[in-house]
Amino acid sequence: MLTGPQKSADLPAASLQCELGRRLEDIRRRIEAAALRSGRDPAGIGLIAVSKTQPAQTIRALAEHGQRDFGENYLQEALPKLAALQDLPLTWHYIGRLQSNKTREVAQWFQWVHTLDRERIARRLNEQRPPWAPPLQVCIQVRLGDESGKGGVTPEALAPLAHSIGELPRLRLRGLMCIPPPHETFEAQQAMFTILAEHRRRLIQQGFELDTLSMGMSADLEAAVAAGATWVRIGSALFGKRKRR
Ligand SMILES: *Cc1c(COP(=O)(O)O)cnc(C)c1O
Numbered sequence: 001m002l003t004g005p006q007k008s009a010d011l012p013a014a015s016l017q018c019e020l021g022r023r024l025e026d027i028r029r030r031i032e033a034a035a036l037r038s039g040r041d042p043a044g045i046g047l048i049a050v051s052k053t054q055p056a057q058t059i060r061a062l063a064e065h066g067q068r069d070f071g072e073n074y075l076q077e078a079l080p081k082l083a084a085l086q087d088l089p090l091t092w093h094y095i096g097r098l099q100s101n102k103t104r105e106v107a108q109w110f111q112w113v114h115t116l117d118r119e120r121i122a123r124r125l126n127e128q129r130p131p132w133a134p135p136l137q138v139c140i141q142v143r144l145g146d147e148s149g150k151g152g153v154t155p156e157a158l159a160p161l162a163h164s165i166g167e168l169p170r171l172r173l174r175g176l177m178c179i180p181p182p183h184e185t186f187e188a189q190q191a192m193f194t195i196l197a198e199h200r201r202r203l204i205q206q207g208f209e210l211d212t213l214s215m216g217m218s219a220d221l222e223a224a225v226a227a228g229a230t231w232v233r234i235g236s237a238l239f240g241k242r243k244r245r
Helices: 012-035 057-061 075-084 098-111 121-129 155-166 188-205 219-225
Strands: 046-050 069-072 089-095 112-116 136-141 171-179 210-214 232-235
Touching: 012 046, 012 057, 012 171, 012 219, 057 075, 069 075, 069 121, 075 098, 098 171, 098 232, 112 121, 121 136, 121 155, 121 171, 136 155, 136 232, 155 171, 171 188, 188 210, 188 219, 210 232
Parallel strands: 046 069, 046 232, 069 089, 089 112, 112 136, 136 171, 171 210
Antiparallel strands: none
16 A cells, blocks of 8 residues: 555656656556456456546656556546647546536547446437547446445446447447445455446346446455456545545
8 A cells, every 4th residue: 555645746747757657556566466366367457547636747647657548537627638638649538427518528538438327328428429439438337335426327227228328329338337335344345346246247148248347446446356347446546645626
């Protein structure tokens, strides 16, 4: 674990560069160790650097260490950063709440959406995905417990939404995502993630081709990897603690 992360914006450029490299290395080691402990190939687990509240120059510094996938939660904050970093071969993941008046820009600028939870939003993204772009890669966010305010479909609504998305040619349903309520122990964390893995297994039995489980953050990535995560979404362990918005 990292100790006493400094706010990256307060560090001078060269030491920020070194510090980010160390933290990235540390996260990669955690992912690899967790994968090996559960007999998985570490190559099957992707790392999304969650760069909300981080300036473009910090993202650029991390990209120089080879990080390619970045996650953003707030569209207004993300768009200027995406524009400023267009010279880099980055993949952008939208992981925030989706409002219908924001779908056009999400469909234009992002390659992935992890937080799809309504048919209406899916239809809008499908219509608004530019014709020159490949289909938008999407995950359905599933609510596993009391996540009031966090979004996500109930388990009962999951299969109907998956069927609707399957009809939309400009979206490609890749899998499921969750943000479980925080749990202290590894066992409790793993139990939540295993529920999401079970949901995916059931959809696969129904004929869906789903290769993705987007789950695990700084505090619980080991449990998520043990339960089958294919994307972990890491913010504070890479960039340091966020200021409250
Ligand atoms: C902020 C955020 C993360 C990263 O959380 P950390 O605990 O900082 O690693 C991951 N996923 C989502 C959806 C988030 O909003």
